[in-house]
Amino acid sequence: MMKNLEKAEEDEESDLNRLPDEVLILIFNKVLDLKWLFWCSLVSKRFASLIPRVHAVSFTCPAPKFNSSLFRNPNPNNNRPTKLLKSLFKDVFAKPLKCFYNIVAPKRLSFTVDTDSICSALSFLIKFREVRYLRMEIDESASARGGGAGVQSGGDEWLYKWRVNFRKKLETFVFLSPKSLREMKPNDGEEGNAGSVLTRDELQQRANFAFCRLKEAFSFHGLLLNVIFYHRMLRSVVLTDRKKQGMVCVRDEELAALRDYLDSLTVMDFMSLTKTTAVPVRVKLWDVPVLRLPLSGYVMEGVIMVVVRLADPNENFDIGGGDDNGGGASIAGAFDEEGKEAYGEAVTQIMLNHMDK
Numbered sequence: 001m002m003k004n005l006e007k008a009e010e011d012e013e014s015d016l017n018r019l020p021d022e023v024l025i026l027i028f029n030k031v032l033d034l035k036w037l038f039w040c041s042l043v044s045k046r047f048a049s050l051i052p053r054v055h056a057v058s059f060t061c062p063a064p065k066f067n068s069s070l071f072r073n074p075n076p077n078n079n080r081p082t083k084l085l086k087s088l089f090k091d092v093f094a095k096p097l098k099c100f101y102n103i104v105a106p107k108r109l110s111f112t113v114d115t116d117s118i119c120s121a122l123s124f125l126i127k128f129r130e131v132r133y134l135r136m137e138i139d140e141s142a143s144a145r146g147g148g149a150g151v152q153s154g155g156d157e158w159l160y161k162w163r164v165n166f167r168k169k170l171e172t173f174v175f176l177s178p179k180s181l182r183e184m185k186p187n188d189g190e191e192g193n194a195g196s197v198l199t200r201d202e203l204q205q206r207a208n209f210a211f212c213r214l215k216e217a218f219s220f221h222g223l224l225l226n227v228i229f230y231h232r233m234l235r236s237v238v239l240t241d242r243k244k245q246g247m248v249c250v251r252d253e254e255l256a257a258l259r260d261y262l263d264s265l266t267v268m269d270f271m272s273l274t275k276t277t278a279v280p281v282r283v284k285l286w287d288v289p290v291l292r293l294p295l296s297g298y299v300m301e302g303v304i305m306v307v308v309r310l311a312d313p314n315e316n317f318d319i320g321g322g323d324d325n326g327g328g329a330s331i332a333g334a335f336d337e338e339g340k341e342a343y344g345e346a347v348t349q350i351m352l353n354h355m356d357k
Contacts, residue, residue, distance in 0.1 A: 017046070021050055024046075024047070024050050025050055025053050025054060028040065028050065028051055028054045029054045029055055029056055031054075032056055032057065032058045033058055033059060034057050034058065034059030034121060034124065034125065035059060037051050037054065037057070038124055051127075051128075052127040052128050052129060052130070053130050054128065054130070054131065055130060055131060055132045055133060056131070056132065056133040056134075057125065057128055057131050057133070057134050057135075058134075058135040058136070058137070059121055059125075059135075059136060059137070060136075060137040060138075060139045060242070061121050061136065061137075061138065061139065062138075062139055122223075122226060122227070122230075125227070125230075125231075126230050128231065129231070129232070129233070130233055131231050131233065131234065132233055132234060132235045132236070133234075133235060133236045134227060134231070134234060134236070134237045134238070135237075135238045135239075135240075136223060136227075136237075136238070136239045136240075137239075137240055137241065137242055138216070138219070138220070138239065138240070138241050138242070139241075139242055158177055158206070158209070159177060159178050159179075159180070159181055160175065160176065160177035160209075160213070160245060161175075161176055161177075161245055161246070161335060161343050162174060162175040162176070162210070162213045162214075162216075162217065162245065162246045162247075163246070163247055163248075163335060164217040164220070164221075164246075164247075164248050166217075166221050166224065166248060166250070166258075167254065167257065167258060167261075168258070168261055169310055170217070170218070170221070170308070170309070170310045171309065171310070172307065172308075172309050172331055173214055173217055173306075173307065173308040173309070174305070174306075174307055174331055174335075174347065175210040175213055175214075175304075175305065175306040175307075176303070176304075176305045176335070176343055176346060176347060177206055177209075177210070177303070177304050177305075178291075178300035178301060178302060178303045178304075178346070179196050179198065179202075179301055179302025179303070180196065180300070180301045180302060181298055181299075181300050181342065182298065182299055183297060183298060183299075184292065184293070184294065184297050184298055184299050185299075196289060196290070196301040196302035197289050197302070198287055198302050198304065202302075203285075203287060203304065206304045207285060207304070207306060210304075210306040211306075213246055214308060216241070216246055217246065217248065220239040220246075220248040221248065223239060224237060224239060224248060224250065225262070228250075228255065228258055228259055228262060229262055232259070234255060234259075235251065235252060235255065236249075236250075236251045236252075236255070237249070237250050237251075237255065281308060281309070281310060282307075282308070282309040282310075283306070283307070283308050283309075284306070284307050285304065285305070285306050285307075286303075286304065286305040286306075286350050286354055287303070287304055288300075288303040288304075288305075288350060288354055289301065289302065289303075290303075291303050291346050291349055291350070293342055293345045293346060293349070295341070295345050296341040296342040296345050298342040300342070300346055303346060303350075305346075305347065305350050307331055331347065331351060335347055
């Protein structure tokens with residue numbers, strides 16, 4: 001029996017070895033998951049040499065939480081990828097986030113970071129020099145989330161989505177959270193239900209929660225800089241949480257522009273890209289009792305929208321203005337993607353009808 005099993009395994013291995021490289025690469029491109037690609041690379045030297053040539057990779061990594069003590073005594077003379085990644089995490093990832101968060105958040109939070117898990121994934125990813133499409137999911141348990149898990153008094157999780165527009169730095173962060181979302185009924189007219197008015201405590205809780213999601217956005221930005229720095233052929237990078245509630249997406253022209261900018265920097269410039277001691281911030285919050293969304297066929301009640309932008313303090317523009325400098329287009333289009341029609345329509349309605357509130 002054992003001999004038959006061993007012979008069957010040898011036959012399967014022989015069949016794989018007869019496949020041309022191009023076919024094996026096509027197979028590995030279907031695998032996608034970085035963890036499984038790693039295990040496949042251990043099968044043989046041939047697999048290990050072919051796997052870095054795949055064009056599409058997806059993986060999940062633990063949520064970054066920040067504690068600078070984990071970055072003590074970085075060795076600047078050691079140029080191994082893992083050491084460099086940890087050094088980059090310290091300077092372009094942890095420090096700027098703490099600085100920004102201390103400015104905009106209602107209170108200070110303490111952070112820790114599982115750098116070994118994150119850097120292990122990124123260190124293996126560095127080998128993928130031909131990767132074109134990269135998707136990263138940040139696995140963050142509700143209990144680990146800063147600012148609470150986003151649970152309403154009744155025990156239900158909050159409904160929310162956030163999107164962020166990054167180039168060199170944060171351009172626009174949009175957070176939208178309705179207290180309820182339901183399908184529109186025929187009798188839902190303009191003079192119908194007055195909606196749900198959020199209490200002062202509810203507004204404060206949701207605003208705090210929005211700033212904690214902004215913290216996530218900055219962690220995504222740090223990862224984004226690292227992968228663009230190492231992967232020259234990328235055409236699309238998507239970073240999201242496991243529930244797809246928050247997302248950073250950079251493609252095509254935006255990706256090329258960011259890469260060109262990074263190429264113009266020295267190593268030290270890159271490591272201090274987002275390091276700053278003063279961050280000019282524009283923040284605006286909207287509280288809308290009810291939004292009727294005829295295009296998507298939904299009604300939102302108790303809606304809060306938070307918009308955060310970094311801006312030149314010498315510039316004079318409305319944070320929600322319709323001009324391009326004011327970020328109106330990027331705010332209105334924050335949720336313009338399949339499956340997010342209700343959220344996109346809600347943002348557009350707030351921009352059109354509630355800007356003066």
